[in-house]
Structures are given as structure tokens and as C-alpha cells.
Amino acid sequence: MPHREGTDALSDRVRMLLVRTLYTQPTSLAIGAANGAISSAVAAFLGGERLLFILAAALTAVAIARVAMAFYLPAHTGSGDVRKLEIAYEVGAFAYSLVLGLVAAATMLMELPVGIELLMVANALGYGIGICARNAGRPVIALGQLLLVVLPIMLACIMLGGLAMVLLAVNLLLLLPAMSSITLNVFKVLRESIAEAERSQALAERMQVLARTDVVTGLANRAGLNHALVEALVDLPAEAALGLFWIDLDRFKEVNDLLGHQTGDRVLAEIGRRLRATLPAGDTIARFGGDEFVICTRVADKHACEKIAALVQDEITRPIGLDGERLEMQASIGIACLPDDGKDADALMKAADLALYRAKANGKNQACFFDATMTRELVRRREIEAELRLALQRDELSIFFQPIVDLETGRIRTFEALVRWFHPEKGELKPDEFIPVAEESGVIVALGNWITAQAARAAAQWPADVTLAVNLSPLQIKAPGAAVGILKALKEAQLDPARLELEVTESLFLEDSPVVRSFVEVLSKVGVQFALDDFGTGYSSLAYIHNWPFSKIKVDRSFVSGPHVGRKSDAIIRAVSQMAATLDMTIVAEGLETIEQVQAVRDAGCTLGQGFYFSRAVPDYLAAMLLAQEHHTHIKTQTG
Structure with missing residues (x-):
């Protein structure tokens, strides 16, 4: 039953559409009507019979009415008045076809000259056959017009008698089922095409709705x-x-x-x-x-x-x-x-x-x-955030390495990995510009993982006694799977975990986070080293050193090259150095720029130093050259 209802509904929609197609080409209708009216007028004029003049006048009147309706009705009829359109077309079509058939039959029965008969019979039959194709969208109308044209001619043939006329009547009779078959086939194709077009349109509309709808919430996407x-x-x-x-x-x-x-x-x-x-x-x-x-x-x-x-x-x-x-x-x-x-x-x-x-x-x-005042600053930060995400995909970022040197021997013990961003249009962007934005936006997690992976690949090519130091953001450490990401980077680079030092700031330990504790325990277990960075700038609680497995402490540069460097800062460095020596830790002095600073921190007990005095951060190939030169110098010294 639902299928029948669906089929009926489809038939109604097809019928509505096909009825409107009857009016889609009023020009062709006007040409056909004019041709019939002119032909009948010529036949009446040449034949001189009063009946022909009456029929020609009737045909002309019907033709004019049909053309007028064809142009007027579609523009002034609503979508719900399809039946009105159909009835109006049927009346005009059937009237025109009948009168045209009568004109042809009359010329035959009046035994007018052959030329006149041929003109009207050919005109009538041509119209009937042609209309089957034009009006195939409504088979009842098309075949009705053909029947009304042919029947008067068939009756005239029978009335005239004779073998030729009888055979013509038989041919016209056979024409009806032949044209019916053709018309119905055309209608079937039209109906199926319309149905398929409707299905395609419905599918397209559904796909459009799906394309604009979020699958999780059902809201717009x-x-x-x-x-x-x-x-x-x-x-x-x-x-x-x-x-x-x-x-x-x-x-x-x-x-x-x-x-x-x-x-x-x-x-x-x-x-x-x-x-x-x-x-x-x-x-x-x-x-x-x-x-x-x-x-x-x-x-x-x-x-x-x-x-x-x-x-x-x-x-x-x-x-x-x-x-x-x-x-x-x-x-x-x-x-x-x-x-x-x-x-x-x-x-x-x-x-x-x-x-x-x-x-x-x-x-x-x-x-x-x-607020308009937020535009400049926030636009800049949003641009940096968006461009930073793209920079990770486009390989615009680079890893540079700054050496950490043994203050006694002068040999490189560690390289600290530092990220550099060379923007294709804005040039080099300083870390101070994009690292805070990365931390606020959460991009720091992806950035930190990328830095660790890239630096580990470079470090795997260095001598086994040279370690790699990487700064970690608290956000990166607290991100799910942070330890797994670092272990994956080490495995892919085939770098011994013991050669990796993760530098963290004491702000990470202000709250006793189980996530942080798990992160440190997992990596410490496989041999990864931890260094306390920027010591002396925050709370500098000794509890951190006591509770966490640090192997290295980095004294902030403010104690070395800041405006308050002096006897007190020197005393602090000495105290920290003595504590570190007792705990079997190494002390790194940051920000060394002069030989005097190097001598001062070495005398205070620092074991390692880092700063422009030794080298700026350099690309990986220059880091490899520094190590090669150092190795060459070491061999030369031993053999010399």
C-alpha cells in the first residue's frame, strides 16, 4: 500500500510537470496553428465552397484562442491550478484537431481539385502525427488529437468508396496503434526521466543538508x-x-x-x-x-x-x-x-x-x-599562532644548538636545542615572540614534540659522550602521552635515553601533580636525565632538589651578567656549587659573555658554562663541525 501511494504521488507530480510542458513552447504552437489556418483559408478560397469558408473561419478562431491561452495562462495560473491548464489545453487541442480533420474530409467529399485535397489531408495527417511527439507528455491529449484528425478523413474515405480510398482508411486505422505505441513509449521515458531527476534532486538536497550538518550535535557545521x-x-x-x-x-x-x-x-x-x-x-x-x-x-x-x-x-x-x-x-x-x-x-x-x-x-x-583597541595586539598574536601551526607543516622552523662547555677542559659536554623560526616574509622571529603564543594556544605541545624529535636525530650523529639538552614547557609535560612522545622520538632517532637531558623550570613543581610525577618517573627509569633550569629566579626551594631526580642545576644568567652581579651573587653561586658537589650534581652557569665571567664562575665552583663567550646557537651542521674540530684538536694534542 505505501508503494502504491508513493507511485500515485509520483504520477501526480509527473502529470503536473508534463501538463506544464504543453505550454513550454507557445511559439511552435503558434506556428502550427498559423499553418493550419492559412492552409484552410487557401483551400476555401480555391475551392469556393461556403462550408469550407465556415470551417476555415472556425479553425482560425480556435487557433487564435489557443495561441492566446498558451501565452497567457501559464503566467497567470498558480501551481495548484494544473487541472485548469490541462482542461483549457484539451478543449483547444481537441477543437482544433476536429475542425482540421473536418476541413480535410470536406475537401475530399466535395471532390475539389487534387492539389487542394492533398494540401489539407497532408496538413491534417502531418499535424496529427507531429502532435503525438510534441504532446507525448500527456498521451490522452496527444492520441485524442490524432484520433480527431484521422476519424473524419477515414469516414470520408469510406463514404467515397473505391479500393484506393478503402486502403487509405485501413492505413489510417493502422496508424492509430502504431502512433499510440510510440507516444506511450515516449511518455514512459519522460516519466522515468522525471522520476530519476526527482530522486537525484532529493539526494542532492539531502547531501547538501548532511554537508552542512555536524554529525555529533545535529547543529550546523x-x-x-x-x-x-x-x-x-x-x-x-x-x-x-x-x-x-x-x-x-x-x-x-x-x-x-x-x-x-x-x-x-x-x-x-x-x-x-x-x-x-x-x-x-x-x-x-x-x-x-x-x-x-x-x-x-x-x-x-x-x-x-x-x-x-x-x-x-x-x-x-x-x-x-x-x-x-x-x-x-x-x-x-x-x-x-x-x-x-x-x-x-x-x-x-x-x-x-x-x-x-x-x-x-x-x-x-x-x-x-x-573592542577595536584589542585588534592590533591580538591580531598579531593570532597571526603568529596560525602561522606557527603552518610553519610546523612547511618546515619553516629550524633547530639550533648552543654548546655547554666544561670549564676545566674547554670541551663541549652538551648541546642545548633551541628553536628558530625563519618566516618567508617577516624574516627571523624571536622565540620571545612566538613561544608565549605557543604556550597560550596549546601549540607548544606539538612544537615541543617536534623539537625533541628533530634534536634527537641530530644528536644521534654526535660522539657518545656529548649529551643533548631540550627545554620542556609545563604544558607539554602535562599533555597526555608526553612521556610516550619523548620515548618515541628517542627510539626513532636511535638515541640512548641517557644522552637526553630535559630542562624544566621549578614552576612545574608548584603543585604536586600526579601527571608530572608519572612523567618524571617513566623517563628517569629508562635513563633520561633532568636539569633544573633558571635556578634562583623563582622560589628556589631546596625541596625540589631533594624530591626530584635532578642531575644538573642551571644557575640563571642574572647571577652572572645581570645588574646585581657582585659579592652576594658570587656567594650564592659558591653555596649552590658546594651543595651540588655534595649531591653529585653538575652546575651550569648561563649567560657567559666575557673571560672574566668565565673565570669568576669557575672559581665559584661551577663545572659547566654556556653563553656567547663560547658560541652562539648554531645549525646542526655547524654543531657537528665544532665537535669535529674539537676532536681533531684533541687528537693533535695527544699525538703532539
């Missing part, structure tokens, strides 16, 4: 948002305002890492459901990607935006219960308004993005309006 924004701007009244809210879930990554991506998807779906239930039906709500949502709605003013932002945050912060787990989410929101903050969709999105960046930088879990 990025493509759907772009489409909705364009439509919203087109439909927006001249004096109306549009508010754009860019939402970022704070610390959502922890949900994925701790509970799994399936739970993360359920959280996103629940937040999407809450947003959809809270906001008016006409508002655009989209999942822009990852843990970001975008809302676009008409607003009266900024006060209305504040209310919406507060409502959204209330919904997001409301606890979410999943499988017995109680999750509490927070969100940062960037808000931009059209026309104040942008004249088009791109400008509005950019302004909301900058406002979101400011909201996150200010401590998260808050809403922030776009």
Missing part, C-alpha cells in the same frame, strides 16, 4: 554556518543589528583525555541540545569545530547580547550527568555585533574570534565584547 550567515545578512533589515557569539569550552580537552572521545562527543551533543532548547528557533546555532560553538541572532543592543551570553553560560555550566559522572563545564565567549564591529560575515567572525581570544587570555569562563 562550519559550512552550514557560512550559509546561514549569508542568508541572515541578506534578510537583515537596514536598521537591525546582528549578534555573533563565539563559544569555546574551557578545558574540554581534559574530558576527552580522561573519559574518552565518546564521552566528549556526548558532552558536545548535550551542550548543543541545551543551546537549541534555550535560544529561539530562528537563531543560527553551529558547532564550528572541536569544542567551539557559534550563535548568530538578531539583537536590539549590547545589553541584549549580555543577557544572551549570561543565559548561554548558565546552560553550559549547569552540571552534566553521564553514566554516573557529574561533569561541570565552563565556557569563554567572544561577542561581536553587526554593524558596529563589522560590515560583513568575515569581519564579524574575525571580531568575535578576537574577543574570544581576549576572554581566554583574561582567565577564561567569561564573556568579552570586541
Whole structure:
């Protein structure tokens, strides 16, 4: 039964479409009508019979009426009045066909000159056959016209009698099933083509909907948002305002890492459901990607935006219960308004993005309006963040190595890996410019893993007694799988773990994090060394040295070359050196630039030194050359 209903519905739609095709070429209809009217008028004029003049006049009148309807009705008839179009066409078509057939039959029965008979019979039969092709979309009309044209001629043949006339009548009779078969086949092809076109259109529309829909939340995705924004701007009244809210879930990554991506998807779906239930039906709500949502709605003013932002945050912060787990989410929101903050969709999105960046930088879990004053600084930082992500893909970053030298022998004991960025347009960007941005944005995790992997490959080519030092960001260490990433880099580079020194700052240990403890334990177990960097600049608690497996302490450069260098700083270095010697640690003095500084820290008990006095950071091939020169000098000294 459903199939029958579906078929009937399809037939109705096909019928509606094919009825309208009857009117698609009124010009061809006008040419055919004019031809019949002129031919009948000529036949009447040449034959001189009163009946022919009457029939010719009737045919002309019907022709004029049909042409007028063909041009007028489609433009003034709604989609629901298809039946009216069909009836109007049927009346005109059947009337014209019948009169044309009668004109041809009359010329035969009046025994007019052969030329006149041939003119009208050929005209009538040609019209009947041709109309079957033109009106095949409605077989009833097409075959009805053919029948009305042929029947009068067949009757005339029978009335005239004779073998030739009888055979002509038989031929005309056989013409009917032949043309019926052709017309019905054409109709079947047309019907199937229309049905296939409908299926293709429905599939295309469904694919378009799917392409614009986020599979996790059922909201619009990025493509759907772009489409909705364009439509919203087109439909927006001249004096109306549009508010754009860019939402970022704070610390959502922890949900994925701790509970799994399936739970993360359920959280996103629940937040999407809450947003959809809270906001008016006409508002655009989209999942822009990852843990970001975008809302676009008409607003009266900024006060209305504040209310919406507060409502959204209330919904997001409301606890979410999943499988017995109680999750509490927070969100940062960037808000931009059209026309104040942008004249088009791109400008509005950019302004909301900058406002979101400011909201996150200010401590998260808050809403922030776009302000023109934030553009310069934040645009610069956003550019750096975006370009840094691309730089990792395009190999624009390089690893340089600065030697750490034994102050007694002058030999290189370690190379510290330092990242350098040579931008193709902006030239060299200093680490101070992009490292903080990398830490704020989370790019530092990918960057740190890349630095470790690249440096390990270079270090694997050095002599076995030369180690590699790599700085680690606390964010990198706390990232899931941080230890696995470092072990993978060592394995791929075939570098002995004991030759890797990870430099960390004491800020990492301000909170007793089990993640940090696990990271240190896993890597210490395989032989990786740890160095406490920038000692003396923070709390400098001896508890760190006591509780964690440091093999090296790096004294900050401020004790060596800062403005307060003197007797006190010298005493501090001596005290730290003596402690390190007792604990079997090495002490590195950073920032050495003069021979006097080298002598001072060596006399104070430092064992290693680092700074421009020895060498700036150099590319890997120059680092290899320094080691080769040192090796050559060492051999020459021994043999000399």
C-alpha cells in the first residue's frame, strides 16, 4: 500500500510537470496553428465552397484562442491550478484537431481539385502525427488529437468508396496503434526521466543538508554556518543589528583525555541540545569545530547580547550527568555585533574570534565584547599562532644548538636545542615572540614534540659522550602521552635515553601533580636525565632538589651578567656549587659573555658554562663541525 501511494504521488507530480510542458513552447504552437489556418483559408478560397469558408473561419478562431491561452495562462495560473491548464489545453487541442480533420474530409467529399485535397489531408495527417511527439507528455491529449484528425478523413474515405480510398482508411486505422505505441513509449521515458531527476534532486538536497550538518550535535557545521550567515545578512533589515557569539569550552580537552572521545562527543551533543532548547528557533546555532560553538541572532543592543551570553553560560555550566559522572563545564565567549564591529560575515567572525581570544587570555569562563583597541595586539598574536601551526607543516622552523662547555677542559659536554623560526616574509622571529603564543594556544605541545624529535636525530650523529639538552614547557609535560612522545622520538632517532637531558623550570613543581610525577618517573627509569633550569629566579626551594631526580642545576644568567652581579651573587653561586658537589650534581652557569665571567664562575665552583663567550646557537651542521674540530684538536694534542 505505501508503494502504491508513493507511485500515485509520483504520477501526480509527473502529470503536473508534463501538463506544464504543453505550454513550454507557445511559439511552435503558434506556428502550427498559423499553418493550419492559412492552409484552410487557401483551400476555401480555391475551392469556393461556403462550408469550407465556415470551417476555415472556425479553425482560425480556435487557433487564435489557443495561441492566446498558451501565452497567457501559464503566467497567470498558480501551481495548484494544473487541472485548469490541462482542461483549457484539451478543449483547444481537441477543437482544433476536429475542425482540421473536418476541413480535410470536406475537401475530399466535395471532390475539389487534387492539389487542394492533398494540401489539407497532408496538413491534417502531418499535424496529427507531429502532435503525438510534441504532446507525448500527456498521451490522452496527444492520441485524442490524432484520433480527431484521422476519424473524419477515414469516414470520408469510406463514404467515397473505391479500393484506393478503402486502403487509405485501413492505413489510417493502422496508424492509430502504431502512433499510440510510440507516444506511450515516449511518455514512459519522460516519466522515468522525471522520476530519476526527482530522486537525484532529493539526494542532492539531502547531501547538501548532511554537508552542512555536524554529525555529533545535529547543529550546523562550519559550512552550514557560512550559509546561514549569508542568508541572515541578506534578510537583515537596514536598521537591525546582528549578534555573533563565539563559544569555546574551557578545558574540554581534559574530558576527552580522561573519559574518552565518546564521552566528549556526548558532552558536545548535550551542550548543543541545551543551546537549541534555550535560544529561539530562528537563531543560527553551529558547532564550528572541536569544542567551539557559534550563535548568530538578531539583537536590539549590547545589553541584549549580555543577557544572551549570561543565559548561554548558565546552560553550559549547569552540571552534566553521564553514566554516573557529574561533569561541570565552563565556557569563554567572544561577542561581536553587526554593524558596529563589522560590515560583513568575515569581519564579524574575525571580531568575535578576537574577543574570544581576549576572554581566554583574561582567565577564561567569561564573556568579552570586541573592542577595536584589542585588534592590533591580538591580531598579531593570532597571526603568529596560525602561522606557527603552518610553519610546523612547511618546515619553516629550524633547530639550533648552543654548546655547554666544561670549564676545566674547554670541551663541549652538551648541546642545548633551541628553536628558530625563519618566516618567508617577516624574516627571523624571536622565540620571545612566538613561544608565549605557543604556550597560550596549546601549540607548544606539538612544537615541543617536534623539537625533541628533530634534536634527537641530530644528536644521534654526535660522539657518545656529548649529551643533548631540550627545554620542556609545563604544558607539554602535562599533555597526555608526553612521556610516550619523548620515548618515541628517542627510539626513532636511535638515541640512548641517557644522552637526553630535559630542562624544566621549578614552576612545574608548584603543585604536586600526579601527571608530572608519572612523567618524571617513566623517563628517569629508562635513563633520561633532568636539569633544573633558571635556578634562583623563582622560589628556589631546596625541596625540589631533594624530591626530584635532578642531575644538573642551571644557575640563571642574572647571577652572572645581570645588574646585581657582585659579592652576594658570587656567594650564592659558591653555596649552590658546594651543595651540588655534595649531591653529585653538575652546575651550569648561563649567560657567559666575557673571560672574566668565565673565570669568576669557575672559581665559584661551577663545572659547566654556556653563553656567547663560547658560541652562539648554531645549525646542526655547524654543531657537528665544532665537535669535529674539537676532536681533531684533541687528537693533535695527544699525538703532539
